[in-house]
Amino acid sequence: MEPTSALCIAVPMLNEEKLVRETLESLAAQVYADFTVVVVDNGSTDRSCGIVAEFAAAHPRMDIRLLHETEKGTGAAADTGMRFGVDHGARWLARTDSDCLAAPDWTERIVAAFTEGLELIAGQLVPRDDEGITAGERRMMLLAVEVASFFGRIRPGNKGEGYLGPYQMLPGCNMAITAEMYHRSGGFPRTRIEDLHEDRALSNQVRKLTRNYALRRDVVVYGSSRRVKAWGLKNTLAWYADHRYRPEHVDIR
Numbered sequence: 001m002e003p004t005s006a007l008c009i010a011v012p013m014l015n016e017e018k019l020v021r022e023t024l025e026s027l028a029a030q031v032y033a034d035f036t037v038v039v040v041d042n043g044s045t046d047r048s049c050g051i052v053a054e055f056a057a058a059h060p061r062m063d064i065r066l067l068h069e070t071e072k073g074t075g076a077a078a079d080t081g082m083r084f085g086v087d088h089g090a091r092w093l094a095r096t097d098s099d100c101l102a103a104p105d106w107t108e109r110i111v112a113a114f115t116e117g118l119e120l121i122a123g124q125l126v127p128r129d130d131e132g133i134t135a136g137e138r139r140m141m142l143l144a145v146e147v148a149s150f151f152g153r154i155r156p157g158n159k160g161e162g163y164l165g166p167y168q169m170l171p172g173c174n175m176a177i178t179a180e181m182y183h184r185s186g187g188f189p190r191t192r193i194e195d196l197h198e199d200r201a202l203s204n205q206v207r208k209l210t211r212n213y214a215l216r217r218d219v220v221v222y223g224s225s226r227r228v229k230a231w232g233l234k235n236t237l238a239w240y241a242d243h244r245y246r247p248e249h250v251d252i253r
Contacts, residue, residue, distance in 0.1 A: 010081025075198035123174030123219035172199035
C-alpha cells in the first residue's frame with residue numbers, strides 16, 4: 001500500500017452511519033489538505049463502512065483509507081489507525097472521532113504547532129451546536145471541561161515520580177502527536193473504553209518522556225453531546241472520572 005502523507009489522521013468508527021459523513025466533510029473542508037485519513041472500523045453493523053467507501057469514491061483527491069479492527073475498543077481502533085501512519089511513513093499523527101467536526105483550520109493549526117517543536121498537542125473540545133442543546137448547556141459543558149482539566153492536575157493517579165511536567169488532559173477526539181513520540185511512548189493502550197480512558201493513559205506515558213506537550217486552544221474540534229444528553233452532565237463527568245458512573249450501555253447512538 002502507498003505511503004501516507006506527512007500528517008495521518010486516525011478516525012475510529014463504530015456504527016456511525018448518522019454522523020461519519022459529516023466528520024469526513026469537515027476534513028474535506030480543511031485549509032491545509034495534505035493529509036491521509038485512516039478510518040478504522042471497529043465492527044460496525046450498520047452502513048458506516050459503505051458511507052466511508054462512497055465518500056472516498058466521491059472525493060478522489062482525498063487520501064482516505066478504510067481499515068478494520070476486530071479487537072473491540074476505542075483504544076484498539078485508535079492504535080490501529082495511528083500505527084498505520086507510523087508504519088507508512090507519516091511524520092505526524094492526529095486523531096478525531098467519527099461523531100466529531102474538525103474546525104476548517106484544524107490540520108493547519110496542528111502542523112503549525114508541530115513546527116514550533118511540540119511533540120504532543122491537546123486540542124480544544126467544543127460541543128457541537130447541531131444536536132439540540134441550548135446555549136446555557138453549551139456553556140456548562142465548556143465549564144465542565146475546564147473543571148475536569150483542573151482536577152486532573154491534582155488527581156493522585158496523575159501524580160508520582162518520573163513525570164517531567166504537569167498533567168495535561170488529552171481529548172481523544174482532538175489530539176496530535178509525532179510519530180516518533182507515539183512509537184516511543186507505546187501509543188494508545190489497546191483497551192475498551194469501559195476499562196480504561198486511553199487518552200489519559202497516553203498523556204501520562206508521554207509526560208515521562210518529554211516536556212514538549214501543551215494545550216492549544218486554537219486547535220478546535222466540535223464534539224458530540226450525546227452522552228450528556230443521555231446521561232446528564234453529572235453522570236457524564238462521573239464516567240470520565242475513573243468510571244464512577246457505569247451505565248449499562250456505553251455506546252450512545
